[in-house]
Every structure is written in C-alpha cells, then in structure tokens.
Amino acid sequence: MSTPTFFDPSTRHGAPDPHRSRARHPDRVVSRARTFIVFGMLGLAVLGSLVGWTRYESRRWQREDLPGLHALTTRLHLSDLALWTEARYTRHPSQADLFSAFQDSPGAPEHFPAGSIVSPSPVLTDPLSVGAPTSRGRLRDAGSDGRRRVCQGDARGAIPEERSLAVGAARDSSFELAFTP
Amino acid sequence: MTAATESPLVRVEDVTKIYHLGAPDEVRAVRGISMTVSRGEVLVIEGPSGSGKTSLLTIIGCMSRPTSGQVLVGDRRVSRLSETALTSIRRETFGFIFQQLHLIPDLTVKDNVMLPLFPTGMTVPEMEDRVDRAIRSMSIEHRRTARAGRISGGEQQRTAIARALVNEPTIVIADEPTAHLDSELSAELLENLAVLNAAGTTIIIATHDPRVIDHPIVSRRSVVRDGLIVDETSP
Amino acid sequence: MRRHLKILDFALASLRRRPFKNWAIVAVYAFTVAVVASVLFLTQSIRREAAQLFVGAPELTVQRMVGGRHVPIDLAVGETIVAFPSVVGVEPRFWGYTYDAVTESTITVMGAGPGMATLELVKGRLPTHATECAVGAGVASMWGAEVGGEIILIDAATTGVLYEVVGTFESPSDILTNDLVVMTAEEAALFLGLPEGKATDLAVRVANDNEIDTIAAKVKRAYPDSRPITRSEVLRTYDAVFHWRSGMMLAVFSGGLIAFVILAWDKATGLSAEERREIGILKAVGWDTSDVLELKMWEGVVISLTSLILGLIAAMIHVFILGAPLLTPMLRGWSVLFPELHPTPNVDPYMLIAIGFLTVVPYVAATVAPSWKAAVTDPDAVVRG
Numbered sequence: 001m002s003t004p005t006f007f008d009p010s011t012r013h014g015a016p017d018p019h020r021s022r023a024r025h026p027d028r029v030v031s032r033a034r035t036f037i038v039f040g041m042l043g044l045a046v047l048g049s050l051v052g053w054t055r056y057e058s059r060r061w062q063r064e065d066l067p068g069l070h071a072l073t074t075r076l077h078l079s080d081l082a083l084w085t086e087a088r089y090t091r092h093p094s095q096a097d098l099f100s101a102f103q104d105s106p107g108a109p110e111h112f113p114a115g116s117i118v119s120p121s122p123v124l125t126d127p128l129s130v131g132a133p134t135s136r137g138r139l140r141d142a143g144s145d146g147r148r149r150v151c152q153g154d155a156r157g158a159i160p161e162e163r164s165l166a167v168g169a170a171r172d173s174s175f176e177l178a179f180t181p
Numbered sequence: 182m183t184a185a186t187e188s189p190l191v192r193v194e195d196v197t198k199i200y201h202l203g204a205p206d207e208v209r210a211v212r213g214i215s216m217t218v219s220r221g222e223v224l225v226i227e228g229p230s231g232s233g234k235t236s237l238l239t240i241i242g243c244m245s246r247p248t249s250g251q252v253l254v255g256d257r258r259v260s261r262l263s264e265t266a267l268t269s270i271r272r273e274t275f276g277f278i279f280q281q282l283h284l285i286p287d288l289t290v291k292d293n294v295m296l297p298l299f300p301t302g303m304t305v306p307e308m309e310d311r312v313d314r315a316i317r318s319m320s321i322e323h324r325r326t327a328r329a330g331r332i333s334g335g336e337q338q339r340t341a342i343a344r345a346l347v348n349e350p351t352i353v354i355a356d357e358p359t360a361h362l363d364s365e366l367s368a369e370l371l372e373n374l375a376v377l378n379a380a381g382t383t384i385i386i387a388t389h390d391p392r393v394i395d396h397p398i399v400s401r402r403s404v405v406r407d408g409l410i411v412d413e414t415s416p
Numbered sequence: 417m418r419r420h421l422k423i424l425d426f427a428l429a430s431l432r433r434r435p436f437k438n439w440a441i442v443a444v445y446a447f448t449v450a451v452v453a454s455v456l457f458l459t460q461s462i463r464r465e466a467a468q469l470f471v472g473a474p475e476l477t478v479q480r481m482v483g484g485r486h487v488p489i490d491l492a493v494g495e496t497i498v499a500f501p502s503v504v505g506v507e508p509r510f511w512g513y514t515y516d517a518v519t520e521s522t523i524t525v526m527g528a529g530p531g532m533a534t535l536e537l538v539k540g541r542l543p544t545h546a547t548e549c550a551v552g553a554g555v556a557s558m559w560g561a562e563v564g565g566e567i568i569l570i571d572a573a574t575t576g577v578l579y580e581v582v583g584t585f586e587s588p589s590d591i592l593t594n595d596l597v598v599m600t601a602e603e604a605a606l607f608l609g610l611p612e613g614k615a616t617d618l619a620v621r622v623a624n625d626n627e628i629d630t631i632a633a634k635v636k637r638a639y640p641d642s643r644p645i646t647r648s649e650v651l652r653t654y655d656a657v658f659h660w661r662s663g664m665m666l667a668v669f670s671g672g673l674i675a676f677v678i679l680a681w682d683k684a685t686g687l688s689a690e691e692r693r694e695i696g697i698l699k700a701v702g703w704d705t706s707d708v709l710e711l712k713m714w715e716g717v718v719i720s721l722t723s724l725i726l727g728l729i730a731a732m733i734h735v736f737i738l739g740a741p742l743l744t745p746m747l748r749g750w751s752v753l754f755p756e757l758h759p760t761p762n763v764d765p766y767m768l769i770a771i772g773f774l775t776v777v778p779y780v781a782a783t784v785a786p787s788w789k790a791a792v793t794d795p796d797a798v799v800r801g
Contacts (some may be wrong), residue, residue, distance in 0.1 A: 032432075033425040036718065050732045051768070054761030057736070061760045065588045066468060068536035072589055073472030075531055075542075077509055077619040079650050081466055082552065082594040085522045085751045088513070091595075094653040095477065095617070095645065097486045144579035245796030262789075264792070265704055272702030283697045287433040289738060297701040299422045308422075344701065 189217035190352060190383055193243055196250030197408075198236045210236035211247070212408035218352070223374070223384045223398045228405035234235045234387040235280070235356055237405065241385065242354045243271040272297060276345035278355040282337055284344075286330025290321060293329050294343045301348075315343040318373070334361040342370070359390045371396050419647030422706060427714035444722050445679060449727025449775055450734065452672040456767060457735045458743055459658035461759035462591075466654035469592065473650050474619035475628050477509070478635055479643045486643075488614035493639060497620055500634055502627040508615030510604040514569060514597075519558050521752035523569070523694075524595050539563060540583030546603040550583030552755035554594035568599065572609025587758070594755035620644075680782035692790045699795035708791040711786055716783030720776040727775075728768065736761040 072078065080092045089096035198211040210233045218241065228234050239245040240252060243259050251260045259270055265319055276297075284293050290313050294315050298308045316322055319339040329340055338361050345353055353374070359367040367390075375398045378384055386393055393404065404412040431438045470641040478497065494506040510527035528550075533541040540563040542550050551561055559567045561581045568576045585593035591680050599607060611618065620635075632644035687695070693710055703711075734740060739757050748754035 031425075033421045034429040036424070036428055040721065040725070043729070047725060047728055047732075047768075050729065050736075051763050051765065054732070054736060054763045057761040062468070069469055069589055069592065070472040071535055072585075072592060073469055075535060076526060076528060076598065077474050077477075078592055079470065079473045079477060079645075081462070081469075081591050081654070082524065082554075082596065082753075082755060083462075083747070083751070084592065084749065085595050085753050086749060091513070091522070091524065093657070094650040095486070095791075097481060097484060097643070104758075119718065137431050154459065171675070239796045245794050265706070268699070268702060268704045277700060279700070283693075283700065285694055285697060288429065292429055294697065296703075299426050300419060300703050300707045302419065304418065305422070348702070 189405065190220050190255065191218040192253040193237075193241060194216070194253070195217050196237075196240055196247040196252065198233075198240060198245070199248045202248065210408055213250070213404075214408070214410055215250075215405065216410060216413075218383060218385060219352075220383055221378070221381060222400040223378055223386070224388045225394055225399050225402045226385065226405055227389055227394055228387075229389060229400055232405045233408040234405050236408075238354050238356055238385065238387050242275045242277060242352075243267050250287055272300070272348060274351050276348060276350035276353045278341050278345045278353065278358050280356040280360060281308050282341040282361070284329040284337055284340060286328065288329055289326050289334075290329055290332065290343075291316065292323045293340055294347050296344060297348050311347050311349075315347040319343040319344070335363070335366045338362055338366070338370070342373070346377070350382070352395070353377065353386065355384070355386045355388075357390070358386060359388065359393055364392070367392055371398065374398060420710070423710050424714045424718075425470050427711050427718060430616040430711070431715060431718060438719065441679065441719055442726070444675065445720065445723035445775075445779075446726040446730065448672050448675040449723055449771065450730040452669065453728055453731035453771055454735050454740060454743055455668045456771070457731055457763060458740050458747075458757070458759055460764065460767065461735070461762045463654060463658060464762050465591065465760050466657070467651055470647065470650050470654065473647050473648050474576070475622040475625070476620035476632055476635070477645045477650075478618040478620060478639075479645065480617075480641055481643050482637075482641065488610055489617055489642070491613050491615055494615075494618045496638060497618065497631075497635060500631055502623050503620060503631060504623045505621040507621075509600070509617050509619050510601050510608065510610060511616050512604075512608040512610075514571070514607075516570070519752065521554075521558060521653070522595070523555060523597050523753070525569075525607055526596055526598050526615070527601035529601050530597050537586045537589045538583045539586055540581075542581055542598060543579075543600050543603075545558075546600055546606075547580055548582045548599070550585065550598040551581055552585045552596040552753075553587060553590050553656040554755060555597055556581070556584045558753065567597075569607070571607045577607065581746055584655045587756070590755035590758070595753040676778070680778060687790055691787075695787060695790040696793070696795050696797060699791070705791045708747075709787060712784045712791075713780055713792040716780035717776065719783075720779040724775040726773055728771065732761075732763070735759055 082091070084090035097147050193214060193216045195213050196211055197209070197213055200208040200210060212233075214237060216231075226234050231352070236245075243252070243254065247260055248338050251258055253259065254270055254274060256385050257270070259267060263271070271385055285296075285354060288296075291312055295308060295312045298311060301308075319342055321332075321336055321339050321343065324336055324340075329337060332340070338358070342358070345355075355374075358370060362370060371393065374384055374386075378398060384398075386399075388394065393399070399416060401415045402413065403410050421681045478489065478493065479486050480493075481487065489508075491508055494508060497503060498506040507529050509529075512525055513522050514525055515522050528542050533544055535542065538550060540550065549567070551559070551567065554568075561567050561584070563581055563584055564690060565581045565582060566578055568578050571577050579597075579599070583598075585596065605615070608616075620631070622631055628646050632646055635642055673748070698708055698711070699705075734742060736759060740759065744754070744757060746758075
C-alpha cells in the first residue's frame with residue numbers, strides 16, 4: 001500500500017499538484033541568478049562595444065589625423081608634446097639638460113604635478129647614450145701646457161681624437177673619476 | 182514486517198562525546214551510550230538540561246562525530262566517513278528541528294524553508310513544489326514572503342519544522358520542539374508529527390515537556406542523566 | 417550547473433539582505449577602479465600618441481652644452497655636419513620661450529624654416545614674412561586671436577612687437593601646438609635675442625635610420641661640447657613619462673591600493689558572529705563545506721565583477737568621450753596654457769585583463785578566506801548554540 005506523503009495526501013507519487021501554478025511564484029528561485037547573468041552579459045557587451053569603438057577610433061585617427069600631424073612634426077621639427085609649460089624640462093623633456101631640472105637646487109620643491117609626471121629623460125642617465133655626459137675617461141699625462149686632459153670615451157669605449165691635441169707623446173694611465181652627477 | 186523484526190535504522194554503539202578533551206574545561210557530555218532507533222517509531226529522549234540529550238541527538242543525526250564508539254545509519258558506519266559523505270547522509274536522511282530554531286532572520290520564510298534544497302540536484306520547479314507543500318502543511322502560506330525575523334514565535338517554529346521536512350527525511354530529530362509554543366500550538370505540532378509518523382517517518386524528540394513525554398504517539402522513552410541512559414520504557 | 421546557479425541565486429539573495437552596505441561597497445570599489453583605470457587609459461593614450469607622433473621628429477638634434485647648460489650653437493657646426501655621409505640636411509632651429517606677464521603664460525616661440533606654408537592642420541598658413549605668425553589654439557584662445565587678427569608679444573629686448581595672425585593650428589594638433597607661436601626663422605631669432613650666427617640647436621636629417629647612431633657619435637667626436645639627441649632617445653623620453661615610479665602615478669596607485677586594502681581588511685579581519693552563525697546553519701541543514709565556500713565565492717564575484725564592469729565603463733566614458741575632465745586639473749598643475757585633451761581611444765586588452773584580475777581575485781580571496789574556518793567546522797557547534 002502506498003503511503004501518502006506528509007504534506008498533502010493528494011500528492012502521491014506522480015499526481016500533479018493542483019495548487020501548483022507558475023503564476024503563484026512571482027519570486028522564482030534562480031530568476032535572480034539569471035537576472036544577474038543577463039545584466040552581467042549586458043555590462044560586458046557594453047564594455048566590449050566600447051573597446052571595439054576605441055579600436056575603430058584609433059584606426060580612424062591613424063588614417064585621418066596622423067598624416068597631418070606627421071606633416072606638422074616634420075615641417076616644424078617638433079620633438080615634444082605641448083602639455084606642461086611651467087618649466088623647460090617639462091615643456092621639452094627630450095631636449096632638457098640636467099641643469100634646468102636642478103636649477104633652483106637639487107632639493108627644490110617640484111613643479112607639481114608635471115615634474116612628478118615627467119621624470120628626467122633616461123637619456124641623461126644612460127651611459128650608452130652618445131649624448132649623455134659621462135664621467136669615465138682615461139687620464140693622459142699632462143700636455144705641454146701642464147693640464148692633464150681626460151679623453152671622453154664614446155659609447156663603444158674607443159678613445160676619440162681630441163679636438164685640441166696633446167703635444168708630444170703621452171703615456172696612458174687610466175683611473176676612474178669619482179663623480180656623481 | 183514489523184518495526185521489531187526489521188533491522189534498526191540507527192545503531193549507536195558505546196558512544197562517548199567529550200568536549201575540550203584534555204583541557205581544564207573538559208566536558209563529558211555522553212559517557213558510553215548504546216541504543217538503536219527502529220523504523221517508524223517515535224522515540225522520546227527525556228532528561229534535564231545538561232544531561233547530554235542534545236549531544237546525543239547531534240551524534241545520531243550525523244551532525245558531530247563521537248569521541249569514541251560508532252554510529253551506523255542503515256548499514257553504513259558513519260562515524261568515520263568524510264565530511265562530504267556525512268553531509269550527504271545528513272541531508273538525505275535527517276530533518277532537524279533545533280531548539281533555538283536557527284532560522285536566518287533576514288531571509289524570507291520561503292527562502293529559509295528552501296535552504297536545505299539548494300545544494301541538491303533538484304530542479305527549480307521541484308524545489309518550489311516541495312517548499313510550497315511544506316509551507317502549506319505548516320499553515321504559514323500567508324507568511325511566505327515575510328522575513329523570518331519579523332514573524333511570531335509560533336510561526337518561526339512552524340517555519341523551522343517546514344524546513345526540517347522539506348527534504349522528506351526518513352528520520353526527523355526535534356530538540357525541545359515545544360519550547361516556544363503554547364498549548365494549542367504544541368498540540369498542533371504533535372498532531373502534525375503524528376501524521377508524519379503515520380506516513381512512515383521515524384521521529385526522535387529530546388524534551389522534558391510532559392505534554393510530549395506522555396503523548397500517545399510516543400512508542401519508546403529513554404531517560405538520560407549525566408551522559409548515560411538510565412531508563413528505557415515502552416508505554 | 418543547476419546547483420551552481422542555485423547557489424549563485426542564494427548569494428544574490430544574501431547580498432540583497434543588506435542592500436545599502438553592499439551597494440556602498442560597489443560604489444566605492446567601482447570608483448576606485450574608475451580612477452585607476454582612467455589614469456591608466458589616459459597615460460597610455462598619451463604615450464602611444466607620442467610614440468606615433470615623433471616618428472616625424474628630426475633624426476638627430478644637436479645642442480651645445482656649456483657648464484651643463486644648453487646654449488646657442490654656431491651655425492658653422494651645421495656646415496660641418498651636413499658634409500657627413502648619409503646626412504641629407506641640417507636645419508637650424510630657432511626656438512625658445514617667452515613669458516607674458518599679463519596672461520601669466522609661458523609661450524614657446526618657434527621659427528619656421530623654408531618650406532610649405534600651407535598644411536592640413538593649419539587654418540590659414542604658416543608665416544612667410546617677419547610681421548606674421550601662426551598660433552596654437554591655447555594662444556589664440558588666450559589672446560582672442562584668430563586668422564586675420566593681431567597679437568602683441570614682448571621680445572628679448574623688452575619691445576612690444578605686433579604680429580598679424582595668418583594661421584591657427586587646428587584642434588587635432590593641440591597636444592603638439594597648443595602653446596606655440598610660429599614666426600619666420602629670422603624673426604624668431606631676432607625675437608628671442610639669439611646672437612647672430614647662432615641657433616638654438618640643429619635639426620639633422622639622416623637618410624638611413626641605421627646610420628643615426630653613427631652620425632651622432634661622429635658629431636660628438638667632432639664637437640665634444642655638443643649633445644646629439646637621437647629620435648629614439650626622444651621616443652624613450654616619452655616612454656618614461658607616466659612611469660609607474662613617477663610621483664603622480666605612485667600617488668594615484670597608492671590611493672587606489674589604500675582604498676582596496678580598507679575594503680579587503682573589512683572582509684579579512686574575520687567573520688562577524690552573525691556570519692559565522694549563518695554558515696553553521698547552512699552546514700546544519702545539509703550544505704557541504706564546498707557549497708558554503710562556493711556561496712562566499714559568488715558573493716565576492718558578484719560585488720567585484722559588478723564594480724569592475726561599472727568602473728571600466730565609467731573610466732572609458734570619462735577619458736575617451738568626455739576628455740578626462742576630472743583628471744585634467746591633476747595633470748595641468750600650474751600650466752596656464754594646457755591643451756584640451758582629446759585622448760586617442762586606445763585600450764590594450766591585456767591591460768583590461770590585468771585590471772580585471774587585480775580587481776576580482778584579491779577581493780574574492782578576501783571574501784572566501786575568512787569563511788574557511790567556519791565552513792570546515794562541524795555544525796554541532798551551531799546546534800549547541
């Protein structure tokens with residue numbers, strides 16, 4: 001004999017529940033999860049569309065604006081962005097010398113905030129850069145005027161000819177300058 | 182086949198439960214209890230507060246592991262099962278009605294009743310169906326969408342019972358189920374338990390309420406004192 | 417799958433129980449993501465623009481240095497350099513700055529050498545006579561100048577000189593030309609007070625890009641007091657702009673990090689008694705440890721993913737559609753002439769993934785980890801109250 005279930009004697013196995021109706025379940029389980037997933041997908045779709053739009057705009061800029069900007073850069077020999085006009089080394093960071101960054105004093109307060117955005121060009125501190133001031137050299141013995149000249153080494157370590165030549169033969173001896181910029 | 186000849190649903194063999202073992206505040210809640218629970222019976226475990234009733238219930242109901250001894254549910258030794266396996270047995274076999282009810286006050290009555298069904302493989306319509314039936318059986322449809330923290334004590338008790346029954350357990354364990362109920366509601370609860378039992382559900386009740394102890398549905402009484410069964414009667 | 421959806425649903429129900437608190441967390445978190453993402457988008461956009469713009473810069477710029485200072489260079493040096501093999505042209509650059517006390521702005525004065533006067537991005541034309549000039553948008557706006565109008569600038573001799581504005585630079589070039597006043601080369605040298613026979617520096621055009629370093633080395637050997645700056649060094653300069661170690665970026669990221677740490681701390685300092693009790697109830701009614709942890713994971717994912725998506729959308733709209741109005745005051749500092757930013761929309765998908773990873777993973781970890789202990793505890797402890 002089949003035993004009735006506790007909850008409702010009429011709901012034996014297989015018998016449909018006459019009271020059950022989807023219309024009576026406005027707060028359906030999992031609808032919250034589905035709603036979240038739908039909104040999440042919507043959000044991702046918006047994000048994806050924005051990313052797609054940025055790619056389109058980027059290509060459009062390269063196609064339409066960049067040629068004109070190149071022409072300008074080439075015509076006027078421009079080398080820097082016109083963003084921060086407070087100081088020489090912020091307006092033309094690629095052309096700046098060490099002096100202008102420390103012209104007040106090395107401990108001077110920064111031209112906030114541009115100076116905290118624009119660090120000194122790495123060129124200034126890169127020993128391999130041809131233009132960078134270098135403190136290493138090979139000492140030559142004194143020339144006829146008694147001055148001991150240091151020959152500036154180039155990036156590859158070769159000793160260049162001096163513009164003002166030492167008179168007479170000189171013996172090389174090398175030492176390193178203890179200079180800290 | 183009668184309850185007497187069938188093998189027991191639950192067998193407890195020389196089980197002890199010691200809290201804070203080795204510590205200065207060590208408590209020996211159960212001190213070597215052996216007992217069985219047969220299919221279809223209504224077992225009352227009676228005893229004063231602190232006698233070890235609740236600890237015994239949690240061991241029977243696979244909610245905690247005994248310090249020593251073993252528990253068998255059907256043929257399975259559950260005392261050394263993994264946590265996952267134990268949880269599965271607990272969920273499928275037992276329905277708990279806690280003394281403090283342990284409802285989540287910010288959840289609706291419906292969501293509280295539905296709690297045990299979330300980790301199951303049931304479909305959503307099946308879950309809703311079960312919940313509806315459980316809620317209707319406890320006559321709290323009108324409170325379905327109310328927050329559990331905002332309904333009366335009696336309605337909370339019925340919500341807790343509905344939650345215990347929603348998984349259609351084989352064994353219902355109730356810890357002081359009439360603690361928050363007046364006479365009328367207590368009588369209604371016992372009626373519901375009687376119907377449940379008539380449908381084949383085994384019931385274990387821990388109580389010191391004489392209304393329950395002396396109720397006709399009770400098929401067996403065990404008296405617990407200081408962690409030991411001191412008396413057993415069948416009215 | 418069904419089980420996971422159901423646990424997600426319960427997670428959403430849980431979050432909805434404390435709507436104000438959770439929406440506040442989403443708002444703060446999304447705002448933090450938006451700020452950090454805005455800065456990243458804007459700075460990356462400017463860096464990429466610079467990288468693409470300055471491929472047109474001179475291959476070599478030769479300066480003269482005295483005492484570490486950039487000083488005017490002899491035009492004769494250019495005559496020497498132009499004789500080097502592979503050098504196709506040397507043009508002296510006459511440029512410098514002038515400060516206008518009335519507007520408190522610093523203008524870059526630039527001489528335009530011989531060449532085309534009409535360009536796509538010049539409305540009107542470049543100056544061809546000494547009394548003419550072309551101005552950038554910032555200067556035009558500051559002086560109220562337009563094509564056909566006039567401006568007066570004070571030269572190095574403190575003389576006020578009147579110039580007719582024959583051209584203005586169009587908006588897409590603002591980032592390059594905003595503060596420029598372009599004159600003829602001769603007029604610029606006169607205006608800036610450059611000594612006769614000297615230029616600010618020399619722009620050297622080299623036929624073969626592979627020869628640039630060689631020519632730079634030759635220049636340096638020939639003139640040890642010179643400082644050749646190659647185009648790649650210009651590009652590297654702009655790579656270093658907005659470097660993460662720069663003060664501004666550190667300040668922004670630190671702010672974002674602090675905001676996140678506060679959020680995570682609130683989570684990671686452990687569960688409240690209520691949360692622990694709830695986990696115990698879930699365990700007691702038949703939830704597995706893994707179910708409980710999955711629930712916590714979903715709670716974390718919902719909050720952090722929502723914040724991430726909202727924050728990124730807000731950042732992209734703020735930077736690429738509105739032109740970063742909230743960041744502009746931070747960037748412009750004391751600059752009086754600051755261009756209107758039209759950052760080229762440029763988003764690196766890897767950056768988005770990195771931001772997403774850094775947004776979601778730590779927050780989910782901070783949500784799940786404190787629940788671990790409660791999740792593995794026997795529910796007995798709850799039952800016993």
